[in-house]
Amino acid sequence: MQTARNRVLMIYPAFNANSFWNYKATCALAGARHPAAPLGLITVAALLPTTWEVRLVDLNTEELGVGDLDWADLVMTGGMLPQQDGALAVIEMCRSRGKPVVVGGPDATSTPEIYAAADFQVLGEAEEIMADFVAAWTGGARSGVFRAEMGKTDVTxxxxxxxxxxxxxxxxxxGVQFSRGCPFNCEFCDIIEL
Structure with a gap:
């Protein structure tokens, strides 16, 4: 059983180099390292117990430090399809170091079988299931799949x-989040399915 205090390292995977999300020239003009902050991951951080210590490493803006994984009791990662390679690399790195790893986000929700190596999968909107994950982790679980019913989250x-x-x-x-999903039905996008 875990104590009330846990150290969670949130690792936001790098986007693929040719991704739409990597407009590096614009970032360079403004003196930034990446276009947007990891809003989903910092929202998940807000769902964790306040007694837990949380650190964030955004691999789009910084490198993982030597002691970061040693510090953590648990690693959380995940993201979108253009981050799949990066998320899988984080999972493999954690598994090789014996660190429990949780994966979530739209890509893991769309294709959970790709992320089977993660110890835990949090699929769907985290607001609906993070309390279940926390209860399982603090109760001693070392693996599990937590699935939210789609379309039920009240973002307010x-x-x-x-x-x-x-x-x-x-x-x-x-960004500031005021809704979820999208009103359009573009054939190339999976948001409408999620």
């Missing part, structure tokens, strides 16, 4: 993201 009840985890100068902009 979502906590304020942990903006304190960000280094603001690294980003062109920091």
């Amino acid at each position: 009840k979502s906590p304020t993201p942990r903006f304190d985890l960000l280094t603001f100068k690294n980003y062109l902009h920091v």
